[in-house]
Amino acid sequence: MLWQHDPAQPIGVWDEVVEDAKGLWVRGRLLTDIARAREAASLIAAGAIDGLSIGYRTLRAHKDASGARRLSELDLWEVSLVTFPMLPEARVTAKAQARDTDDLDRLARAFAQARHLLPPL
Numbered sequence: 001m002l003w004q005h006d007p008a009q010p011i012g013v014w015d016e017v018v019e020d021a022k023g024l025w026v027r028g029r030l031l032t033d034i035a036r037a038r039e040a041a042s043l044i045a046a047g048a049i050d051g052l053s054i055g056y057r058t059l060r061a062h063k064d065a066s067g068a069r070r071l072s073e074l075d076l077w078e079v080s081l082v083t084f085p086m087l088p089e090a091r092v093t094a095k096a097q098a099r100d101t102d103d104l105d106r107l108a109r110a111f112a113q114a115r116h117l118l119p120p121l
Contacts, residue, residue: 001028002080003036005055011037014079023089024054026079040081050092051085054078 001012014028030037043049060073085091 001030002055002078003040004082005053005078005080007078009036010034011040011081017076017079024076024079026052028079044081044092049081049083051082052090052092053080053082053085053087054090055080 001010001014003009003011010031011034012028012030014026016025016027018025030041032038032041040049054076055078057075057077058071058073059075061069061071064070081092
């Protein structure tokens, strides 16, 4: 998962990528240890960012009867969170509250730190 197609700014991972009758469907998570991912989570929660866009290499394409280019096979390189997706339907449709994610991350870190304070069993 990249921020705005920038390969220098990975902000998360895609846990599931599926092509269905409507197109590409992805499920992923932001890595909140990364500052830009925390910013992205806040922007998504506020409704300021909700676009998705893919980066790919065309393997096979053809022109249809109207002259439009039709992709029949491609190599998917990445899926990015973007401000303005090329396809208006390419949107983030379900999201966890950023605050909930931050709370869970803080709790997990607290447990990990506390574990080191306990005497060995």
